[in-house]
Amino acid sequence: MLELHRQMTKENETTPPMNKINSWKIASLNVKEKRYSNRKSKYKDIATTLRLKKITILAIQETKLKEKEKENLMKENPKITIISNSNNSKAGIAFIINKDNIKENSENQWNHTIVVKGRVSTIQIRKNNQDYTIMNVYMPNKQKEKIETMSKIREYIRKIKDQNNLIITGDFNFVTDALDRSLPHKDNNKISKKWTNITNEYNLIDGW
Numbered sequence: 001m002l003e004l005h006r007q008m009t010k011e012n013e014t015t016p017p018m019n020k021i022n023s024w025k026i027a028s029l030n031v032k033e034k035r036y037s038n039r040k041s042k043y044k045d046i047a048t049t050l051r052l053k054k055i056t057i058l059a060i061q062e063t064k065l066k067e068k069e070k071e072n073l074m075k076e077n078p079k080i081t082i083i084s085n086s087n088n089s090k091a092g093i094a095f096i097i098n099k100d101n102i103k104e105n106s107e108n109q110w111n112h113t114i115v116v117k118g119r120v121s122t123i124q125i126r127k128n129n130q131d132y133t134i135m136n137v138y139m140p141n142k143q144k145e146k147i148e149t150m151s152k153i154r155e156y157i158r159k160i161k162d163q164n165n166l167i168i169t170g171d172f173n174f175v176t177d178a179l180d181r182s183l184p185h186k187d188n189n190k191i192s193k194k195w196t197n198i199t200n201e202y203n204l205i206d207g208w
Contacts, residue, residue, distance in 0.1 A: 026057045030138075051079065059170060061138035063091075079099050085118060093119065120138075120153060139172045
């Protein structure tokens with residue numbers, strides 16, 4: 001997992017990794033589908049983790065959620081809001097909002113933008129008169145699709161008004177440093193170089 005952020009310090013926690021916007025904790029987790037092997041839903045445990053860890057926003061990947069399933073999950077777990085970007089139950093990402101920590105009102109507002117269907121989304125949040133953008137990424141496995149996705153991410157970042165308050169998090173399916181692998185090895189150099197160009201262009205800091 002790779003986290004990139006500007007002007008944010010990484011919370012010294014175990015899984016899931018976290019950043020902070022003032023008093024808000026932001027975390028990321030690949031949920032690897034919506035159910036355990038025994039078919040039990042994972043979302044009750046996710047909602048519990050948000051409460052116990054006091055996580056405000058959780059970016060999740062590989063959700064494979066359909067719209068009706070999302071609505072049912074929010075009814076079953078009334079303490080969370082799920083903002084989903086799904087692609088016919090394949091891949092899929094979402095933001096989970098902890099209602100105990102944040103409620104959408106005149107002071108706390110968010111807008112959801114789909115950058116790449118089922119792969120990249122952002123939520124723009126206004127807090128304390130500042131605008132923050134949180135991007136959730138679930139990068140494809142194939143090289144060509146990775147490069148196309150990176151190009152769309154770069155194009156989107158260019159349009160962000162306040163790039164100083166940008167957090168990018170998610171499951172990137174590659175690393176830029178061989179040491180980030182449990183068995184160190186490099187990923188495709190073309191992929192690493194393209195991503196490094198993006199991070200350098202926008203002065204993004206790897207918080208992993």
